[in-house]
Amino acid sequence: MRKKVDAHLPDAWDSRGEVLSFFPRTGRSNQDRQPLLDAHDICVRFGGVKAVDGMNLTVLPGQIHALVGPNGAGKSTMLNAICGFYKPSQGRIHLDGQDITGQRPDQIAARGVARVFQRIELFRRMSVLENILVGRHRFIKTGLLSAGLFWGRGYKEESLHQQKVEEIIEFLNLSPYRKAMVGSLSYGLQKRVEIGRALASEPRLLLLDEPVAGMNLEEKEDVTRYLLDIADEVGLTMVLVEHEMDVVMDISDRVTVMNFGRLVASGEPELVRRNPEVINSYLGA
């Protein structure tokens, strides 16, 4: 017979202390708040081609928002427009109410937008720890001399950042590979390091471009698990471009379907899955 647990359990329930303690906790159920990302009527043209054509995307804080569609639908272009790689020829993008349209990628990154690329873009000859430490770049204030000599403020600052990196390593279970050269790791692990590096920049919005492409089943399950953990622990908002419909349906709070650069449907995963236009243009019968 199960004895009833009386109330008043401790607030935090991890005996080792909180991981990602430096992250602001936003929680996952803030759906009545104003959107974190609001892209309205976005157009991106390459010469005569309209890769994105009057697209709208609204992402609520704390949600995992999937962006799906057939090849060439303009999903990655949309991500590139959000993070400043491409300048939209029309439309406005607001991050937490502030207009970020047309800003440079580094300016947008400084506002708390991090990106995980489809192709792995890590420093292959650096260790896992060093790669993640790179993600702290936007917080490092030490000058070249102090950092180069690793003395005084440079030393103190780096130790402080290293502690935060260690929390990320712990969170993503990367400790066995802490000092391993990134180039020697498997694809799945490298992807995890890339997610770690993105987390290190303490983003408010994480953009993920096909995070599970080219992975085996185990690696896919791992990455999906970590994305859910990130959402659970710190309530980080994520926009996810993905082809794997199983992954999308499993983890997303909201799905937006694109085709020919336009919005086809947007809503809860089950509703979108049943939408006849989506079935017609993307999922098939």
Next chain:
Amino acid sequence: MAQSQPSVDTLPGLLWHHAHTRPDAVALREKYLGIWQEVTWSGYLDHVRAFSLGLRSLGVEAGQAVGIQAENCQEWLYSDLAIQCAGARVCTIYPTSSAPEVRHILQTAQVRVVIVGDQEHLDKILSLVEEGLPIDRIIVFDPKGAGAHRGQLVLSFKDVQAIGRRYEALHPQAFEEAVLRVQPDDIYDIMFTSGTSGLPKGAMCDQRGPVVGAEMFLKHLQLNPEDCWLSYLPLSHAFERIMAIAVHLKAGNVICMAESMDAAQANVVEIQPDVFGAVPRILEKIKTVIDIRMGRSSALKKWLYRKALQFGLSRARRMSADRSRFVPAPAGRILGYPQSKPQTMQPSWTDRCLHGLMYWLVYRHLLKQVGLLRVRYLICGAAPISDELFSYYIALGVPIMNGFGMTELHNIPCMALPSDAVPGMVGYPLSGWEVKKADDGELCIRGPIGFKGYAGESSTAASMLDQEGWLHTGDLCEIYDNGYVAIIGRKKDVLVTSGGKNISPELIENKLKASAYISEAIVIGEGRHFLSCLIELDADAVGDWLQMQGQSYSTLRDMAALQSVIDLIEAQISEVNQSLARVETIKKFRIIPRDLSHDDGEMTPTRKVKRSILEKQFAHLIDDMYRTGDVLQDKNV
């Protein structure tokens, strides 16, 4: 007069004793956020106290079984001792056990409260609960990502400790009273076997067995309180439980928790432990690491390593007692520690000087690289080690010792100190233990055995223990009149060829596994007219060899099909064949085109092969071998 202090005849009593006599001494170390954090003995007891009272407050009663499925971590040790302090029994589950195996174990031991390591284990138990398995409570060590489940069914380790602390505030003496109630005759754990030849069986053991056993063990090994033991083998395995719980609590030394099985190799290098336990597979891996690194080093270093190894191996031969002079003792003769004559060999002065030179030039650097520089005792157990591998470590000057133990024993009754080690032998009976060879060649052991039968089985301990207290191990052995014991193989595994020859496959397999390129070998031959074997490649070593040869491959399947790899393995087998009797030679082999795994049920969690399953799984390869001609050339003339 009422007893005021817990006795040191029980494991909780020993913990209580250390926490009160040397509260600030370091008991455990575990890495957190990249730094090794220390836990003192009083800290250890505080954790145990809070968790134990928490369990009690949640309704865990004396005699009840509480399951633990987790990777090694400090919380495992706290929970283990806390369960014992509550008078309950620890039911161990391998972290890699699949859901059906976990179900079998939980049902057999009638477990209602399960402690799990992380979310992966939690999901496994939750799926069993959904299928209708009656579980009252699940406690998670690392609750990351399990937030949605927190409530009446799922609690975290910290939650239970918080409940325990509240209970303690109301009942300040409850913990001490509970520790006093624990008696040496109480059953403290149900350790499940790895299930090599069937479903895992839960061996129940009382407190006395491991406590007395550890005391006997420590009469031979001199462990200091600051000596480090790296805990990385699963805590559900007898070897690790003996060393990290019984011996640790008896000797009061320091346990360092490896970050994970994958990180163990890096952790050994950081910790440089004083006492190191390893299964042969790990020792093979370390040797492969050295071989690969030396293969990539400069010509001078390679030459030095070759010369140092040559000298080391010849020194090892001179140092080991001549086995051919050992006289087998007749079956039924009882040999104990007083009757055994350790074969200690004194090295010559030339050997000492040359070894010293090689140590400073070569061995010291190698051993530091693999983390064995400070090791005073390297205990090898859990599976048979090949003579070649054993001699390799002696050659490098590593104080290696081979021991024998089994789940039912909860102890290490046979072992030889590094100075007395003889390759191919598991040593002699230690103080308090006796051995004898039964008429059918089976090894029987008597001593402080805590075994009290299997959980959930109506048959008592009698199925293994006879009336005179002998435990029938199921292993075939040879015992010599100087007390040394050699294990030949499992009684159940003996093959009878169609020619009527009895062959123990393990002996041949171990010789094959000594090759750096062979990770696992399974000898086939029951009812057949010759022996053949299935080979699992060591992907790292073969991959490295292929790279040296300038050949490319994409997957393991690809690698296994390469003619050069087949030739490489053939050469390895032919070499082994030369040291075997004609009937024992391997005439054919096939390479398994993938890794064997516990998940597919081909291996036990301790990486012992499950023969019956493998023979079924690879029946097509086996049939193919016995269908076609082309046998390996028999060079053994």
